[in-house]
Amino acid sequence: NAGVTQTPKFRILxxxxxMTLQCTQDMNHNYMYWYRQDPGMGLKLIYxxxxxxxxxxxxxxxxxxxSRSTTEDFPLRLELAAPSQxxxxxxxxxxxxxxxxxxxxxxxxxxx
Amino acid sequence: xxKVTQAQTEISVVEKEDVxxxxxxxxxxxxxxxxxxxxxxxxxLVFLIRRNSFDEQNEISGRYSWNFQKSTSSFNFTIxxxxxxxxxxxxxxxxxxxxxxxxxxxxxGTKLQVIP
Numbered sequence: 001n002a003g004v005t006q007t008p009k010f011r012i013l014x015x016x017x018x019m020t021l022q023c024t025q026d027m028n029h030n031y032m033y034w035y036r037q038d039p040g041m042g043l044k045l046i047y048x049x050x051x052x053x054x055x056x057x058x059x060x061x062x063x064x065x066x067s068r069s070t071t072e073d074f075p076l077r078l079e080l081a082a083p084s085q086x087x088x089x090x091x092x093x094x095x096x097x098x099x100x101x102x103x104x105x106x107x108x109x110x111x112x
Numbered sequence: 113x114x115k116v117t118q119a120q121t122e123i124s125v126v127e128k129e130d131v132x133x134x135x136x137x138x139x140x141x142x143x144x145x146x147x148x149x150x151x152x153x154x155x156x157l158v159f160l161i162r163r164n165s166f167d168e169q170n171e172i173s174g175r176y177s178w179n180f181q182k183s184t185s186s187f188n189f190t191i192x193x194x195x196x197x198x199x200x201x202x203x204x205x206x207x208x209x210x211x212x213x214x215x216x217x218x219x220x221g222t223k224l225q226v227i228p
Contacts, residue, residue: 042203042220098145098207103157
């Protein structure tokens, strides 16, 4: 049972570089989310999707982009990495907005 | 807008003590859902419980219990006879419709340390 799979687990980026964080789920969930977790700040929603082809901004979308071409995949794109994007990123999925979310193991990103 | 407040940022207890983690929420929705998640030191987030706004019954699951009170907009979590394995960050979350699609808002978390 894979659940939600995120890659990579760790990454160091230089300022201005770009990268894509991959997320895939095998539970046929409609909703998918990207959160970032900073020390003492809890989880902040970056973007979310309620189904293939539909995405919407969360609390902190600036500097990120997403796409949802399939039900399974929800990649997060950082175009011009900045030190402020140093964080732990979590992808999650749920059947709908009222059911529990299943989380990936997280990606620790450092921008230097 | 919806908001979740976990006023206790860190709590330390000695093993076997009972501990209550507070969660206060704000929402304009009449229908909403509340959650608790656990994040152990290994980092993954684990779902503990979900409660909808129409169900104010308290729930007990082993050493865990939850007290939902709409009158005070609170959804508190109690661990009875705490154990070292309970050491983790605990997040309270609220799912509602502040505008557009359903959104989940997390509190900042309460770090619980259980000392042997």
